[in-house]
Amino acid sequence: MPALAATKKAMDLAEMMDATVFVATVPEKTPLTVLEQMGEHVEEFRYTGEIANGPEVAREYGILRGIEVREMPMESGPIVGSILRVADEVKPDMIVIGNSGRSGWERITLGSVAEGVMRHSRYPVTMTKGYNKDELTEILSIANGLIKPSMDYVTETKVVKVPLQELQLGKRLGMSFAALLTFLAPYFGLGILNSFFEDVATTAVIGSMTVGLIWLLALFPLGIITGIGFHRLAAEYD
Amino acid sequence: MNYVALSIVLGLVAVSLLVAIYSRRYSRTAAEFYVAGRKISWLQNSLALTGDYLSAASFLGVAGAIAVVGIDKAWDGIGYFGGYIVLLLLLAVPLRKIGKFTAPEALTTRFTGNRAIRFSAMFSVVLISTFYIIPQFIGAGALLQLLLGWDYVFSLLVIGVIVISYVAIGGMRATTYNQIIQGVILWMAMALILILTVVNFFDGNILGIVxxxxxxxPPEYAASRIADPDIPTWSELTAGAAVAHVAQALTGEPTGLTPGIFATGWMNVFALSIGLVFGTAGLPHVLTRYFTVERPRDARTSTLGVLVLVGTFYLMATFVGLAAMYLLYPDLMGYFLDGQDSIAQNMAVPLLGQLVGGNIMLGIAIGGAFCAILSTVAGLLITIGTSVTHDFYKEVINPDADERRQVKVAKMAIVGAGTIAVLFGIGLADQNVSYLVTLAFGIAASVFFPVLFLSVWWTKYTSQGALATIVTGITISAVFVGARLLGMDDLAGIPVLVNPALYSLPAAMIVGTIVSLRTDDYGDVDNFMSLAHGAEVEE
Incomplete structure (x- = not known):
């Protein structure tokens, strides 16, 4: 909702100034699990209302108003930083941004992107505060047609169908197994040593360091090396 | 009550929460742009995985168990570590590419719409994760007992309520950030304890510990064998004197470096090592994290990060455990002979902290342990909540449920599972927490590892085979875990081992394979394999 208010404001201004609107939407990249993202979403809903596909809404609304709209490709990173970077590319006459109106704990924990942009921007900034639903009817009806399905923010993977033979499953599995053996053979080897050759395992070779202990400690670096080696190999398949 | 230690514990936990909030805020409002977004995501993910993974079992249990039975228990550490290699080599990238929300859903991506698989898998998620939470609460209860001098059961109830509310009320959102910071704190706490131990008691020579x-x-071994007249007043003895006294009373006995004290005989050794190394790749809360990595290759780099972090951690824990066995010898013997097993089994790390750095280090050790517990329980409870909501509630009861409703159901599942874990924690107080976790690994190794491995790599695997794998794995492993905890030596003539995996993992693989060879519902195998092994698709 705040984003819609800002989009409308930007269009109003663009109309007056006969300007082009550049749209920037920065998705927040978080390492959260699905349930956490849902929790975030539920909370965010209180401030934003439905979540629609921002750039598309702006494009359609632009067509309706007869204003040129360009979408800016965004890279992930801090949200404020991303917006400022796009601003440096576009060198706009004005940045229009919506204030979500978060307060209290939400405000403390998440901070305010709009304020961050205002503080650091080298360009004039207009910030919309709150929104009046009656003024937003047009853009709202467009947005309602472009609501994101609730779980859409979780990556949708497209399947590029590959014939089974071309996947070389056998070869890949063989490679994985070979790598796995470099670790598992000595790993289970320690089990054999401890179970059947206890005398050898408890023989001290360097000071009090026994064969079993050295074997055990060596498994850690071996495991890491195995992992790195496999990563190198597998990278060729990416 | 130990006010110095208590304030440090509260301070550390508070700092972990504040830093988490700050970093979340920073990632939104920082004015500098760095394209490192993606690079950070794998590092964040490594740390979150580490926080998820290093639990009370790793922080208290591994070193604690080594302190009482010796090097044999280093299996826990090397096994927990090795499990990530199996995961990395066989499952990490395919799972990320399948890109679903839960492990059960990954299975039904291949065996589309198969509710029997989905539910039995969901049930397994809840069972494994709940079982995994029990030792976390046991550790937390014993810590509070040590810190505040409260009764164990009361401590457990208090900490249970706090932790469950932390996740159910506040923690549903952005707990991941807390886990990242808690991962860092617990790693550093262990490092600090080891460094102070080596510097203060072994003249800076780590080999002195060996x-x-x-x-x-080993104290647990010695305590059960030493005869009454030989028991001295432990508190009057130094570590060296106590060790020498016992060594004299019990001649020709094994030492801290002798294998086979915990896992006796090859069957036990292999049961334990198989359960551990294949368990990680079957742990639902670990698998869940792989669905959140941004790019498939990040699944690998994240795992490499984890290998380095947990590998070094368990190396440190091994030495800390051996050092604790010697330095705390009079204390540990005393606890065992007084029947205070719950302290003897799990409190070696904080007690060693106190010995080497007074109440400040006691506080840091307990704070580190709480960080480990909070981050792991949060990950486990969230996994339970996700699976119950996504694989069951939304699938069957209310397919139209909106997010608000789903979050509510998840919270109910979280409170339910948490409560059950607390109750079991009261009954299992005297068990070493790492040992209980190894049992959860054994179940995971027998259910999700075989079923995911076969689904991802074998085109002739069938839905019937998958269901057979899950049912066989969960039944055999759960029965043997139960038998073990009830103290049974054998079950219908089959010896009950320290871990069920020696029986249940091969059984699950073999039954699944045989059933698959006789049935032919391969599921949506073409699409599934393209998804799991095909080229990366940039969204």
């Missing part, structure tokens, strides 16, 4: 351990008869 030398002492090699002269010490």
């Amino acid at each position: 030398e002492k351990a090699n002269q010490t008869i």
